[in-house]
Amino acid sequence: MTYVVVGGGLAGAKAVETLRESGFAGAVTLIGTEPELPYERPPLSKGLLLGNDAPDSVYVHTAEWYAEHDVTLRTGTTVTGIDRAAKAVRLGDGSSIGYQRLLLATGSSPRPLPGALSLRTLADSHRIAAAVTESGRVVIVGAGWIGLEVAAFARSRGAAVTVVGSSALPLQGILGDEIAQVFADLHRANGVTLHMGTHAVAVGDGAVRLADGTSLPADVVIAGIGVTPNVSLAADAGLAVDNGVLVDHRLATSDPDIFAAGDIANVDHPLLKHRIRVEHWAAARNTGPVAAKAMLGEDVSYDKLPYFFTDQFDLGMEYIGWIAPGAEPEVVVRGDLAGREFIAFWLVDGKVAAGMNVNIWDVGEPIEALIRSGAVVDPARLADPGVELSDLSG
Structure with a gap:
């Protein structure tokens, strides 16, 4: 029996790790496009990027780990198609690999801005x-998480450093006015110029030209304007894509022998009662193992709450939860x-839907418990540091 994982990122690496930890003894192949x-x-x-981490600290496993766990790792390899009838994936060199179960963890690609660098x-x-x-004079186009981290x-x-953003405030659409x-204020206090309410229309000749007519001189231009999920492989194979x-909650696609994890997985979330697709680290870290267990036939369900974190200047932050579109x-x-x-805290219908701790630590578990409880809370007690969060979850 052969299980194939397409996508050499965190989701794929954690999936093959879980397959072996769960006792799967068949053949496992992990295919990634990057070298x-x-x-x-x-x-x-x-x-x-800051130079604080050792270069090899980013790797999920060492090269030896794959050999020791009998995982065939094919880096620098592109999967060009899926033959669902033959249950095989086609590779760029013309060869193919058969599978009994297949996991797609193909990640995302940054939206391009011609003339600018991207970070992926x-x-x-x-x-x-x-x-x-x-x-140097650095212009960063995009005032989201990546743009602000690169600015720092x-x-x-x-x-x-100048950051260009389309909203009036950075992260406004995610956090709302008050928290944005x-x-x-953090970035301005640290010398970053914010040029908001516009967008770049051209990059070149040492400048970034904006829609409001401004021309910003730039030695380096970096784009952080979002990513697009890499779904062409799934779509071309006739899988349901939107x-x-x-x-589903098991991370199975419209083909019961094919699963998806990481950035591309649009999950029918059993706790949130809504479809969600999350592009952050925790989604890759957590969906990979769940998909692997589902591939093995285990009774699993992906109900993790979205989580992400950031470090900018002297600000460290964790965010957990999800707010429905239109709320x-x-x-x-x-x-x-x-x-x-x-x-x-973000309250919807009196219930905590999301929480973000800034420079306050070891509160993630009670925040998550409060969200999961679905309890209606008194905003005054929620705002009172003297009230334990655990006392609010019922």
Whole structure:
């Protein structure tokens, strides 16, 4: 029996690890398009980019691990198609590999901005680290998580940094005005120029031209304008695709022998009662093992809450939860907003849908328990640091 995993990132690497830990003794092949061993992506815009992490710390496993666990690792290899009738994947060199179960973990690709660098791969991170210098003028197009993390890195190098964003505040669409203002103030306090409410229309000749007519001089331009899930392989194979690959709570696709994990998985989430697709590290880390267990026929269900984290200047943050599209949440803050040491909660219908702890640690579990409880909470008690979070979950 042969299990094949397409996608050499964190989701794929954790899936093959789980297959072996669960006792699967058949053949396992992991295929990745990049030449490197499977690695984690958060360090690319955090510790590795800043020079705080060792270069080899990004890898999920050593090369020896794959050999020791009898996993055939094929890096630098592209899968060009899936023959569902023959149960085989076709490779770029014309060969094919048969499978009994197949996992797709093909990740995402950054939306391109001609003339700008992107940050998605290990090579991209090295390229940006080499390009940003103390005397350089850096323009970052995109005021999301990646853009702001790269801005913090570039300022740590001493570069002059301008961030361009389409909203009035960075992260406004994700966090709302009050909490987004915290990030705007943080970056301005650290010397970042924010040019908001517009977008780039052209990059070249040492400048970035914006839709509002401004021309920003730039030695380095970096785009962080989002990613697109890599679903062409699934779509061409006739699998159900809609904002990712549609999977059930077991991460099975419309073909019961094919599963999907990571960025591409649009999951029918049993707890949230909604389809969600999450592009952050934790989704890759957690969907890979669940998909592997489902491939083995175990009775599993993916009900993890979305989670992500960021480090920018002296701000560290964790966010857990999910807010349904179209919801208008009430924001409740516990702690010192101006001092950037607080917990923010987003309430929908009186229930905590998401929570974010900023420079306050070891509160993730009670925040998650509060979300999972579905309890209606008193906003005043929620805002009171003297009330234990565990006392609010019922």
